[in-house]
Amino acid sequence: MPTEIPSSQPLLIFGAGGHARVVADAVQQAQTDWLLTATDRNDRLCTGELLPGIPLATMDSLGSWFGALHVAIGDNHAREKESLALGLRQLVSVVHPRSSVSPYARVAEGCFVASQAAVAPGAQLECGVIVNHAAVVDHDCIVAAFTHIAPGALLGGGVRIGSRVLVGSGATVQPGRTVCDGVVIGSGAVVCHDIDQAGTYLGIPARRVS
Template structure:
């Protein structure tokens, strides 16, 4: 028996490929992919030889058989709304995927269905909400918090005691300074520096980051 058991991925795009690599490195066996379109593969990893289980709205009956025997599910898409929907549909089977090279403090709190990518760092007493992506080399510093279904893109940094609202995207190499609060459903552009609080539903870019 493998270390973590069987895993079904919802999603078959680029992010799903990254998640698949991490899951296999953890010891999962990838037993199915659910996506609107059959994955294009030349037979190589991560999806070569992995059964396509149909679209999310009309999956193959074998999905239910896999879940019935204990397979886990991970929503491996960038779209926060889809992650929320798919994780909600399969909450009892949700798996967190944490790449073996990630550094996660034992005092951190990790929600259901979270992905933590290669070389990411989650430091002491940080909190990651359900369905959030902490992508490659992103950093969540001590006592920082994310809401649910956020995305910290590659290289993003959320410094100590900062708070990120639900479904917010922190772009690649963006930095949120200590004790800053960012609202829900906000987008922070790549490379931006957030020096003051941001409200809900804005798109902020630059240094300092401002609503554009």
């Protein structure tokens, strides 16, 4: 299960965009007494508040950060880059209280599971995975590091997904299929066969288009 953040301890949300606001909202609903701050490498974004009560601060003003950290960036490559740069040991996962994560699933550090998402028994989420709103990761799936399962996507039982994969909104990967690293599965596509070559796949059944 995800790393627990002790009550009334500081948590830094790294990111100042829409995904960061979604993560911050989940944290507030899960534990209202966590002490939240947000930051970004772009100082121009670090003014005001990420959400009401969550200040945005420049990285310089924060100095060396020794508390918990969640990298809240939707882009897979950018999330991986920042997670490695900031230090994997500090990363914690955020799980929305209205998601369903089996106690028999494994959620590694730095993951985010959004509202209405489901992660079934035997599923494994490696570092920095996003399971977005209403997405389903069925039993015994393995999702490799820094992959993004977009809203409403479905991974059937026993699916294997590589690293830095984007499974688009409403897409389906049928049970038992394998998808290699670096693949983009377009919105609404249905993966009926194993994918062993990086690229973008669209349609029903999903076919490589680039």
